[in-house]
Amino acid sequence: MKTKSKTPREAGGSATLLEVARTAGVSAATVSRILNGGTRVSASKREAVEAAIAALNFKPNLLAQSLKRGRSMMFGVLTQDVDSPFFAETLLGVEAALSGTGYEPLIASGHWNPKEEADRIRRLLARQVDGMIVLFGRLSNDELQRFSEHVPVVATGHELRAPRALAFRLDSELGGYIATRHLLDLGHRSIAHITGDLAHADAVDRLAGYRRALAEAGVPGDERLVVSGNFKEPGGVMAANRLLDAGVPFTAIFAANDQTAYGARLALYRRGIRVPEDLSLIGFDDLPSSLYTTPPLTTVRQPMFEVGKLAARSLLKLVEGEPADVEIPELSLVIRETTRRLR
Known part of the structure; x- marks a missing residue:
């Protein structure tokens, strides 16, 4: 039968x-x-x-698909620091956008070193990736365009429009202005700023936003209240200690990113300074951990998950020969419990 x-x-x-x-x-x-x-x-x-x-x-059958299309079905992704929660959020966005497309990310780190970044991209190109996502870094626009002669390139933290290359960046100057304006609106006038690494354009822009907000409010800037950090927690600890040891009075700190704010918060805790009762503190990024600090951190939100998705979706379009115009995500103020009105 x-x-x-x-x-x-x-x-x-x-x-x-x-x-x-x-x-x-x-x-x-x-x-x-x-x-x-x-x-x-x-x-x-x-x-x-x-x-x-x-x-x-x-x-x-991804192998059959790639052979048929003459593609590897891999996108190279150059990040700067795989341990950073900032870059982790962005990479999660890239993965989310590629889910279900048949493409997989191949990730390498450049560590903010232009020679190392270029070397990592060349290694990814040797793996026959179909396109490149470059997350921030110190490569010039000319270098990005040269790499786009091999495969389409989408970069964040740059500004570039070319036939096979697209780059966009968020408005860090506006973010620095928003953070400082929030403290000014709460009555603070002696506002310290812990910068990021000033070799980074974002750190320079946030400092410029801080200065613009003070100038618009008619508050004289005091350069003794501007100290250098490095976008890392230990840098925040050391910078906050330098501020306190200098003896110049201040009532609030704008930290260049959330990780710096975490370090500053620890330094203040060790000195017996309460946040926000004695001193207000605001960060920048809105990392997931900022919701769980003690107290939860007021910050300027950079939608890095959405930035990762936007970069990946733009690259998918470039690879298919389609236009990849982008609508750049906006920054926003997230008010939690580390800032309060000056009494």
Whole structure:
């Protein structure tokens, strides 16, 4: 007696692309476009295909896909510090945007060293990546454009528009202004600033925003209240200690990023200075940990998860030869419990 042959799913295996197409009510070509990261598919069809893929346990043959398309289905991602919670948020955004596209990120670190950054990119290119995401760093626009002659490039922390290269950056000067303006609105006039590493454009811009806010409020800037940090917690500890040891009175600190604020908070705690009762403190970034500091940190939010998603989605478009115009995410003030009105 003949028995009915089982489908791959009934046999415990993966379904075929044709079965996914039939279940979703679309053509096999539509399924293929979605799997290959194509963007010219309606939201309803994409949802139907994704539901069919989940229901049928469909696992695409990525090797066959890459051979057919002449692509590796890999994107190189150059970060600066894989241990940094700032970059971790951005990388999570990249991964989220690439999920379901068939592309995988291949990550390397440049450690804010332009020679090392260039070397890491060349190594990624040797792996035949189909595109590059460069997260901040110190490469020049000219260098980014030269790399884009090999593969499309999307970079953050730069400003660039070229046929195969796109770069965008958030407005750190505005962020520094927002942070300082918040403290001014609370009645503070003696406001200290712990900078980031001033070799970084973002640190320079945040310092400029701090100075602009003071100038607009008619508050004379006191350079004794501006001390250098390095965007790291130990730098925040040392900078806060220098401020306190200098003997110049102040009632609030604007730290160049949240990690610096964490270090400053520790230094204040060790000196018996209460936050915010004795001194207000504001950071910059809105890292996930800032919600759980004691007390929770007031900060300027940089939507780094969304920045990572935007970079990856832009690169997908460039690889497909589509225009990749971007709407740059906005910064916003997140008021928690480390700032209060001056009494």
